[in-house]
Amino acid sequence: MERIIVDKICKQFTLDAKNNSALESATSLLNRNIKRRFWALKDISFKAQDGENIGIIGSNGSGKSTLLRATAGIYTIDSGRIGIKGKIVYLDGLAPGLKRKLTVRENIYLMGSLLNLGHNDITNKLNTIIEFCGVEEFVDTKVFQLSSGMIARFAFSATVHFVKHYNPDIILLDEVFGAGADADFQKKAIRKMEELVKCGATVLLASHDLNLIKIYCSRALWMEKGEILREGEPQGVCDAYAALTL
Amino acid sequence: MFLEHCRSILGLSLSLAKVNFKLRNEGTYLGMLWYLLEPLLMFLLLLYIFSSRMNEIKHYPVYLLLGLIMYNLFSSSTIHSARAIVDNAAFIKSIKMRYEPLVLSVVLQFIFTHLFEIAVLAIFMIYFKISLVGLIFYPVLLIFYGIFICGISFALAAIGVRINDITNVWRVLVSLMWFATPIFYFIKEDSKQFLLNPIAHFILAARDLVITGRIPPFWLIIDVVILSFVSLAVGMTIFNLSKNKFAEFV
Numbered sequence: 328m329e330r331i332i333v334d335k336i337c338k339q340f341t342l343d344a345k346n347n348s349a350l351e352s353a354t355s356l357l358n359r360n361i362k363r364r365f366w367a368l369k370d371i372s373f374k375a376q377d378g379e380n381i382g383i384i385g386s387n388g389s390g391k392s393t394l395l396r397a398t399a400g401i402y403t404i405d406s407g408r409i410g411i412k413g414k415i416v417y418l419d420g421l422a423p424g425l426k427r428k429l430t431v432r433e434n435i436y437l438m439g440s441l442l443n444l445g446h447n448d449i450t451n452k453l454n455t456i457i458e459f460c461g462v463e464e465f466v467d468t469k470v471f472q473l474s475s476g477m478i479a480r481f482a483f484s485a486t487v488h489f490v491k492h493y494n495p496d497i498i499l500l501d502e503v504f505g506a507g508a509d510a511d512f513q514k515k516a517i518r519k520m521e522e523l524v525k526c527g528a529t530v531l532l533a534s535h536d537l538n539l540i541k542i543y544c545s546r547a548l549w550m551e552k553g554e555i556l557r558e559g560e561p562q563g564v565c566d567a568y569a570a571l572t573l
Numbered sequence: 574m575f576l577e578h579c580r581s582i583l584g585l586s587l588s589l590a591k592v593n594f595k596l597r598n599e600g601t602y603l604g605m606l607w608y609l610l611e612p613l614l615m616f617l618l619l620l621y622i623f624s625s626r627m628n629e630i631k632h633y634p635v636y637l638l639l640g641l642i643m644y645n646l647f648s649s650s651t652i653h654s655a656r657a658i659v660d661n662a663a664f665i666k667s668i669k670m671r672y673e674p675l676v677l678s679v680v681l682q683f684i685f686t687h688l689f690e691i692a693v694l695a696i697f698m699i700y701f702k703i704s705l706v707g708l709i710f711y712p713v714l715l716i717f718y719g720i721f722i723c724g725i726s727f728a729l730a731a732i733g734v735r736i737n738d739i740t741n742v743w744r745v746l747v748s749l750m751w752f753a754t755p756i757f758y759f760i761k762e763d764s765k766q767f768l769l770n771p772i773a774h775f776i777l778a779a780r781d782l783v784i785t786g787r788i789p790p791f792w793l794i795i796d797v798v799i800l801s802f803v804s805l806a807v808g809m810t811i812f813n814l815s816k817n818k819f820a821e822f823v
Contacts, residue, residue: 418668
């Protein structure tokens with residue numbers, strides 16, 4: 328079954344669209360032609376089957392994040408069509424909405440709520456999350472008092488457990504593998520991510536880590552300047568990308 | 574399906590409101606006490622300045638405090654809502670979520686504060702030997718007032734995404750409206766100043782209910798209901814028309 332159908336989509340951004348003041352708004356109305364527009368996505372098409380893992384690579388500004396956000400429905404598209412079948416989760420980095428003045432426990436409840444989990448579901452997951460990241464004694468400590476490694480641990484643990492609980496059909500991951508914790512936890516984290524990626528959901532994974540793409544994906548898309556430059560088996564696509572850029 | 578959708582929006586709004594409520598005075602020496610101190614200090618100052626009105630208006634301290642806390646709810650909620658979307662750019666860009674809870678949570682956060690203020694009002698009512706029966710029915714009016722505030726908040730949040738200085742403009746407007754609202758003075762119900770000021774309708778209805786303990790006149794009830802739903806309809810329309818582009822502008 329085709330979970331994602333992306334058909335000839337285009338997305339244009341206006342670079343100076345954000346007016347910072349009423350004065351700028353007024354002057355921009357008089358000077359409409361000074362706005363710079365650029366195409367972030369140009370005629371992109373691909374399909375993703377049920378359970379397929381697709382890696383997206385490309386240099387900064389190539390359109391990877393825009394493509395994921397457009398697929399998730401966060402960005403509107405200017406032309407083309409996106410068809411989605413099933414529950415979808417989009418994650419850009421770990422710990423969406425982390426509040427440094429709240430405790431680890433309070434942050435876990437907040438993150439769970441943002442990912443659409445009910446209070447009872449979060450309570451049921453709380454112990455598993457804490458045990459996995461090994462910050463039991465700091466559960467009621469405010470986040471700003473923790474080391475960055477500890478923050479990375481609990482952010483990773485909470486995000487992955489909540490996403491698994493949500494049981495999505497499609498997972499869109501934008502550079503979320505960079506755990507930033509110690510070596511032991513990195514191994515644990517990679518095993519957990521494997522579970523998530525191999526749970527049967529369709530995964531679109533945008534990353535600069537070519538090894539991750541080669542290990543977890545069955546197909547890769549190489550994007551540059553909003554276009555798909557090459558598509559195919561990950562080894563070949565990653566090698567071609569590496570040869571040109573590294 | 575619709576009920577589940579509403580429950581999900583309300584659940585996230587409550588969670589975010591609790592967090593914002595907790596963080597607002599986090600790290601201050603007096604913490605939660607600030608929620609009571611701020612309106613109380615303002616009230617005592619106004620009471621001192623306008624002490625001459627004590628003889629002109631019956632139960633003037635309660636009259637003044639009720640007007641003051643109702644206006645505070647309106648001004649704080651709407652001023653903070655203007656940045657509700659912009660200040661949550663990190664959420665909006667990094668996860669797929671509904672945007673309504675970001676605005677609703679701001680209004681709910683100030684409704685929590687308002688409940689504290691109502692508790693102080695109740696103490697004053699007991700002191701001045703005013704029956705608390707009217708206060709029991711105040712939450713009904715508060716629901717309509719909340720709907721009215723939500724409408725304005727949704728509109729301001731949407732406009733704030735495109736025009737940053739809407740917060741400053743609105744802050745000035747709210748200050749001007751403060752003087753145009755019968756908070757520390759009395760105006761007649763048929764005056765133009767009253768008819769043109771929607772907040773005055775809610776405050777007058779609340780005073781009828783809480784201080785005099787009688788049901789507000791029928792025309793005032795109709796005004797309150799119409800104002801609430803018109804505000805919500807206009808606010809939601811503006812919000813819904815622009816929400817698809819929020820992620821691109823924050």
